[in-house]
Structures are given as C-alpha cells and as structure tokens.
Amino acid sequence: MFCYQCQETTKNSGCLIRGICGKDPRTAALQDYLLYALKGLSFYGVRARTAGFADEATDLFVAQSLFATLTNVNFDNQRIYQLTREAFARRDQLRDNHEIFVEVPLPAMATCSSLGNMDDYVRRGALVAFHAVPHASEDVQSLRELIIYGLKGLAAYCDHSYVLDHSDPALLAFLQEGLAATIDDAMSVEELISTAMRCGQYGVQAMELLDRANTTRFGHPEPTWVNLGVDSTAPGILVSGHDLLDLYELLEQTAGTGITVYTHGEMLPAHAYPAFKQFPHLVGNYGSAWWEQQRHFEQFNGPILMTTNCLQKPRASYADRLFTTGMVGWDGMPQIPDREPGKSKDFSSLITCARNCVAPTELETGQIQIGFAHQAVLSVADQVVEAIQNGAIKRFVVMAGCDGRHKERNYYTDVAQTLPNDTIILTAGCAKFRYNKLDLGTIGGFPRVMDAGQCNDSYSLVVIAQQLAKAVGATDINDLPISYDIAWYEQKAVLVLLSLLSLGVKGIRLGPTLPAFLSPNVCNFLVQTFDLKPIDDAKTDVEAMLVGG
Helix, strand or coil: CCECCCCCCHHHCCECCCCCCCCCHHHHHHHHHHHHHHHHHHHHHHHHHHCCCCCHHHHHHHHHHHHHCCCCCEECHHHHHHHHHHHHHHHHHHHHHCCCCCCCCCCHHHHCCCCCCHHHHHHHHHHHCCCCCCCCCHHHHHHHHHHHHHHHHHHHHHHHHHHCCCCCHHHHHHHHHHHHHCCCCCCCHHHHHHHHHHHHHHHHHHHHHHHHHHHHHHCCCCCEEEECCCCCCCCEEEEECCCHHHHHHHHHHHCCCCCEEEECHHHHHHHHCHHHHHCCCEEEECCCCHHHHHHHHHHHCCCEEECCCCCCCCCCCCHHHEEEECCCEECCCCEECCCCCCCCCCCHHHHHHHHCCCCCCCCCCCEEEECCCHHHHHCCHHHHHHHHHCCCCCEEEECCECCCCCHHHHHHHHHHHHCCCCEEEEECCHHHHHCCCCCCCEECCEECEEECCCHHHHHHHHHHHHHHHHHCCCCCHHHCCEEEEEECCCHHHHHHHHHHHHCCCCCCEEECCCCCCCCHHHHHHHHHHHCCEECCCHHHHHHHHHCCC
C-alpha cells in the first residue's frame, strides 16, 4: 500500500505497510478502488450533465462515497466494497440510459468490468492506485492529489449539510468535475492549478452552506461556558464527530431517562447553540482531541457514538460499547442505520447499553468558554474595533485546523503561551485542544482564545476578518493586524487551506509539516504566489507575526 493523504504519514513520505490511521493494505486497496470507480462514474456524470441530465441521488452518492475514503472515517471493508459495486452500477446506468457523446479512447475506469468479489476488488485496487500508475510528471501527479484531497473535504461538508436538508447542486456537480479533471491527460499544470483554486472557492461556499444549515436548525452560537467534569451519579453516553443532528436526536430520545450525555472532540461546539441548551442532561464535554480517544473512551465507561470522522481502531476494553453511524464505520462495530424520511435515527441500542453501565470516570474539572462564531463576535464589532484602535488588541492570530499525535504539535501550545497579552487567538477545529484549557486571560472582556467551533467554522473566522477589515477601513483582508498559523491533519483541512488561498489570504504558516503530496515545484508555486510558510520554532514565529511577517 501507499498513502500520504494525512499529515501523520510515515516519515512525511508515505505509509507503506500499514496506515498510521489504522487502515491495513486490504482496506487501503479497497478505498483506492472505490476512488477509481468514482472517477469512472464522474467521467460519465460530467458528460451527462452537459447533455442536460442530472441525477440528484447519484450526485449525493459521489459525495458520501468520497467522504468514506477520508482519513479516519470508514474501515469497514464490506461497506467499502458495496459502495464500489454501487459506483460501477451507477456508472453503467448513466452510460446506458443516456445518449452521451464520449471521446475515444475511453479511460479505463469508464469501461472496466464491475464483476468480482471483494478479493478481486482488493487485487484491482492495488493495481490501479495512483502510486501504482503514477503520472510521468510529478507536478501533475501532485496537483491531481491536491485536488482529490480538497474534493474529499468538500464532500464531507456537503454531506454534513445534506443531513440538515441543505444542498447545492453546483457543489455536487463540481465534485464530479474535479474528479474527472484528475483523469484528463489533456489538462496542463496551469489548468490543474486553476481547478485546485476553484475547489477552494467551492469550499468557501460549502462552509457557508453548512453554517447556514447549522444556524437555521439550531440557532446562532452564543458565548457559553462548558463543564469539563462529570455527573458521578448517572450513566452517560459520549458523542464524538461533527454531526449535530445526531446529537440532537439522541438528546431527545434520552430526555427523562436518567442518562447523561457528553460531547467529545469536535462535538464540543454543540453546547453553544441555543437549541441544545434546552437539554439539562447534556452535562458537559469529556476528554479532548480525537487522537486521545482510546484512553478517554476506556475511562468513559458508557456507550460511545461516532457520528463522522476521527475514528481510531477500537480497543477491546470498549469495543462492545462503540457504535458508528453515517459514513463512519469499522469492521464488526454496530452501525446505527440512517434515518428514514421524516423520522429520527433510532438510538435505542445506545440507551439500552447505557442503562447497564456505570458513570464516567472523571478526567478533569473546570470550565472552558466557547461560542465565538461570526454573529457573536460581529455583534460586538464596535467594541473589537475600539480595542484595535486604542491599542488594547495589537494582533489577531488565527490558529485553526486539526490536532494530532505528533510531539511537534506542542509548537501550537508554545505559540499560545508565547504570544503577548495584547493578542487574541481566533480558533476553530480540534487544533484548539492544544491551548483552549490554558489560562491566557482576557482583553477588555474578551477571552484571549475565541473559539468559533468546528473545522468547518473556519468560515466564521473569514467572515470576522472580512467584516473587521471593512470596519477599520482596510482595503484588503491582508492589511488587518492578523496572522495565520494553521495546523493540518486530514482532507477537510486541505479544503480549508485551499479556501483561504482562494480568498487571497497570504502569509499562512502551515504545520507541523508541509503536505508530503506537494511536489517541490507545486510547493514553490504556493510559496511564491501566496507566501505559504512552514512553521519554525514558536519564539521565532511569534516574533515574526508581531511585526506582520
């Protein structure tokens, strides 16, 4: 196998024997073959759309299947195999049901047979994976992978929005257009760069759509203090991932049962939405970032629900208490079925499990403050602008993105502690767990760590920056006293990066390592065009940020 789509890839080069994420060569090959099938489906999908044919179910299927290949999402080989079979079936249906003009010769993924058992698919996946048949140009190969990883992030956000009845046909259409571009040998390096930037533009739209979906359903986040302790008198259910609707429906079904509910990881921001404050049995947040889940899940004692990505290999100590739903999965783990039209998901199996469990083991005590999304911050924009103008706030530092296991990520804790007291950290995503529990104080009543929410809420940070630029009379977002120090891990973060670049944001520091899939020339292009920087040590970087570097 070979995989370098995440930041933790072995030696920042590629996982060859087993993925750091936990996938083995068999799962890797099945995911590679699913991606291959989706490219073949997209080849016809693009041409069908040009001819006036579009199928909403197929468009959504492509998004969800791409999401299944994102890091730490789906390790269920049978399900990946079935998704691949369906991709080929949908491809053949598109080809046979419409008179679509196609050029010859056709790409292999548009014509290959769909017949075969799982072992056949594993074998074929290993033969057609991008590393097995690389492009002659390492720059074309690099840009194709950059586009694919951006598309995976885009697909995840599209699926999150769809769950809340918000969709955009243009976003779903671009997923197929982007995949088709990665198999088009006529596309130049310049055209691929343009496609990557368009992926970023669609990323901004997708994050705006998801923001609208969340706030329409649950209200706008409000500054909120979240409990970090536990209720030692009641059993609990722990909810991780990103899907707010899953958490909401679980809260409805556990109301009055004597069972408590806790958030974990990227579900922490749920506490700031008004709709969740009606549930007194949503008692707090348990643990921290996704990469510590194995230790925390052991100590939780009750059932755990994984709603989206960030799943690690379950330990035997809690495997019988772990449930998955949506596109996330692991071989042998019980899967909560998708909701039927007009109905909620059925979480009765988790409730039954919880009744037979003891209360969580307490990990920590205290509170943290969250809920500084765009509406909350912009509602006091005049106070923020005044603090900038009178010098109380000298600089904002956007420290958004992902957390991970590498010790180099202590850099972000060091930066937070090194920044002077007249700076404010704007954050979103699980990167915040490196510093959100530090006592960094306040400026004029504002906490020095302002948490906008999940990784998709990086959109909030862009809106805040754009509106502050207008308020202080800046003609460009880059003229603000704001620096970007972004941590990345997986493909949602790739999309966030492309989105920021598409908006013209320059001078972003990216770490803890630059992506292994960037060729030297592609990396140089990003450096020269957008002033993209690798991180250095915390002291050096903070000194540079404070003078606008």
